[in-house]
Amino acid sequence: MNAFKKSISKTIIACMVFAMMLGALFMLTACSKKQASADKNNEVKVSPAGSDNAVRDESKDGSDKSPALDALPGNPSDGKTGTGDNASDDPALTGGSGSGDNASDDPALSDGSGAAEKLFDDPFPSDETGSESDEEDPGVDDLDPYNSEGYAGTVDIDGTDCPILLYDGLCYCIKGDHAEVIYSILSDDTLETYTVRDKVTFEDKTYAVTAIDDSAFYTFTEVERISLPEGITAIGAEAFEYCDVLENINIPSTVTRIGDYAFAECSALGSITLPDSVRFLGDGVFYNCASLRNIVLPGNISGIPDETFSGCESLTELALPSTVTVLGDEVFWYCESLKSLELPESLIKIGQGCFYDCTSLTSIRLPESLALPDEDLFDFCESLTIVYVPSSKLATYEELFEGYEFELKGY
Numbered sequence: 001m002n003a004f005k006k007s008i009s010k011t012i013i014a015c016m017v018f019a020m021m022l023g024a025l026f027m028l029t030a031c032s033k034k035q036a037s038a039d040k041n042n043e044v045k046v047s048p049a050g051s052d053n054a055v056r057d058e059s060k061d062g063s064d065k066s067p068a069l070d071a072l073p074g075n076p077s078d079g080k081t082g083t084g085d086n087a088s089d090d091p092a093l094t095g096g097s098g099s100g101d102n103a104s105d106d107p108a109l110s111d112g113s114g115a116a117e118k119l120f121d122d123p124f125p126s127d128e129t130g131s132e133s134d135e136e137d138p139g140v141d142d143l144d145p146y147n148s149e150g151y152a153g154t155v156d157i158d159g160t161d162c163p164i165l166l167y168d169g170l171c172y173c174i175k176g177d178h179a180e181v182i183y184s185i186l187s188d189d190t191l192e193t194y195t196v197r198d199k200v201t202f203e204d205k206t207y208a209v210t211a212i213d214d215s216a217f218y219t220f221t222e223v224e225r226i227s228l229p230e231g232i233t234a235i236g237a238e239a240f241e242y243c244d245v246l247e248n249i250n251i252p253s254t255v256t257r258i259g260d261y262a263f264a265e266c267s268a269l270g271s272i273t274l275p276d277s278v279r280f281l282g283d284g285v286f287y288n289c290a291s292l293r294n295i296v297l298p299g300n301i302s303g304i305p306d307e308t309f310s311g312c313e314s315l316t317e318l319a320l321p322s323t324v325t326v327l328g329d330e331v332f333w334y335c336e337s338l339k340s341l342e343l344p345e346s347l348i349k350i351g352q353g354c355f356y357d358c359t360s361l362t363s364i365r366l367p368e369s370l371a372l373p374d375e376d377l378f379d380f381c382e383s384l385t386i387v388y389v390p391s392s393k394l395a396t397y398e399e400l401f402e403g404y405e406f407e408l409k410g411y
Contacts, residue, residue, distance in 0.1 A: 151202065152186055165200050170216075172200050172209065180211040189220045198229035212239045214259065221245065224268075228252050235262050237282060244268060253277050258285055267291060270314075274298050281305055283328070286312055297321055304331050306351065313337060316360075320344050327354050336360060343367055355381055363387070365411070366397075375400050 154161040155173060165172045165179075169188030172179045179200050194217075199208050209229065214236035217223065221242065226249045237259035240246060244267045251258075253275045260282035263269060271294035272286075278298040286292055288311035297304075299321050306328035309315060313336050322344045329351035332338060336359045343365060350373045355361060357380040365388040366373075372393075378384055384406045389397045391410030398408055 155182075163202050165202060167197060167200065168195060170194060170196065172197070173213070174200070174202055174207050177207065178210045179207040180213045181209065181216045182213040183215045183218055189217075190222050192222055193225045193227075194220075194223060195227045196229055196232070198231050210234070212236055214238060215241070217243055219243075224248070226250075228255075230254050233257070235259060237261060238264065241265055251275055251278075256280065258282060260284060261287055264288060271295065276300060281308065283307055284310065288312075290314060299323070302326070304328060306330060307333065309335055311335075317341070320347075322346055325349070327351060329353060330356060332356075332358055334358075340364075343370075345369060350377060352376065353379070357381070359383060366390075368392075372396065372400065378404065378406070381406075 149167055150165060152164045152166045152171070154163055156162075157173070157175065163174045164184070164186070165174070166186060169191050171182050171184035171187045173182045181196055196212070197209055199206050201207070208231055210231060211234040212228070212232060215238045216236065217226070217240045218238055219242045220240075221244055223243050224245055224247050226240070226243075226246065228250055230252045231254055232252050233254055234257045235251075235255060239259065239262045240249070241261055241264045243263075244265060246266045247268050247270060249269070249272065251272065251274055254277060255275065256277055257280045258274070258278060261284040262282065263272070264284055264287035266286075267288065267290045269286075269289050270291050272292070273296040276299045278301065281301065281304070283305045284307035285305075286295070286309055287307050289309075290311065290313050292309075292312045293314045293316060295315070295318065297318075297320065300323050301321055302323055303326040304320070304324060307330050308328070309318075310330050310333040312332075313334060315332075315335050316337050317340055318338070320341070320343065323346060324344050325346050325348050327343075327347065327350045330353045331351065332341070332355050333353055334357045335355075336357065338358050339360045339362060341361070341364060345367045346369065347367050348369050349371055352374050353376060354373075355364075355378055356376070358378075359380065359382045361378075361381050362383050363386045364384070368390040378387070378401070386407045386409055387397075387401070388409055388411050394408060394410040401408060
């Protein structure tokens with residue numbers, strides 16, 4: 001009986017030891033899984049070099065932080081290099097090393113050894129290779145649109161990074177083998193006088209300035225005088241629109257194209273000469289130029305597009321070249337001071353409302369080559385007393401303008 005009890009006791013003790021061993025093994029396994037999960041959460045993934053999520057080498061202070069993870073726009077970063085109490089709120093105007101009172105609060109747009117990866121295409125990116133390169137390229141360092149000269153970064157145009165240069169308050173963009181004046185937030189629109197350069201230099205190469213791009217001077221409301229160099233071939237759409245105190249500008253003899261509404265709303269512009277080199281005019285080039293009194297048109301232009309002189313209420317007379325064949329719609333709409341206009345014999349078409357509200361026009365001669373115009377051609381021409389038409393078409397014109405008070409006279 002005693003032997004049986006001893007056997008039972010040994011069995012119970014063995015089971016208890018085995019249970020304790022299983023419990024210890026379970027605890028070890030659970031701890032191992034917890035540590036593995038923590039290690040996985042703390043792991044920093046490395047992307048291939050050159051990718052958007054690529055992680056840089058450790059910074060100079062030995063930190064192993066990932067700048068790409070720390071520098072999300074709008075979130076604070078321990079890795080940012082900017083210091084100072086007066087940091088700029090506008091990262092688009094900060095292109096420097098990130099140090100000093102004007103440093104950007106957004107390290108994604110700052111320069112220096114802890115610079116972050118770009119999360120979007122920055123049209124004026126800062127250098128990301130470290131402070132050593134800043135000394136070599138002062139155009140990037142502490143960029144100020146009103147107090148900087150030279151290289152200012154790049155802008156993406158049709159998938160190509162084009163260098164940007166700042167000179168004399170204007171922004172020049174190098175496009176292929178030439179440069180153009182472009183609109184930019186970095187341009188200084190507070191000056192009264194601008195002189196466009198005929199060439200710029202970048203990386204020891206010289207580029208001719210050949211164009212004023214679309215809207216390049218748009219709403220430069222302080223400018224009174226602009227000097228354009230020979231070599232400019234094109235003036236873009238709305239290039240000088242709303243330069244409402246602009247009084248003087250020269251058009252070089254090399255210009256061949258002037259885009260839509262290029263000088264629209266230049267309400268102080270009193271006179272301008274377009275050289276014979278101009279072959280193309282867009283719509284509304286001088287739309288609402290309320291002070292325009294004198295203009296010389298190119299001698300070989302074939303058409304005057306829609307709204308070219310609409311709202312030019314100070315224009316009193318104009319000589320149309322003998323090569324003009326078409327006057328577009330509303331070309332002289334509301335030219336209330338226009339008293340006389342000689343239409344060339346080459347003219348074959350006049351658009352709708354061409355002379356609408358020309359309240360000072362007293363007489364006009366319609367050439368024989370002209371196709372029959374719309375009946376509203378002379379609406380609200382209150383001073384018009386006589387219109388000369390070909391004798392062979394007199395009856396047709398009498399029917400067309402029936403009810404108007406002016407006299408129709410054949411020639």
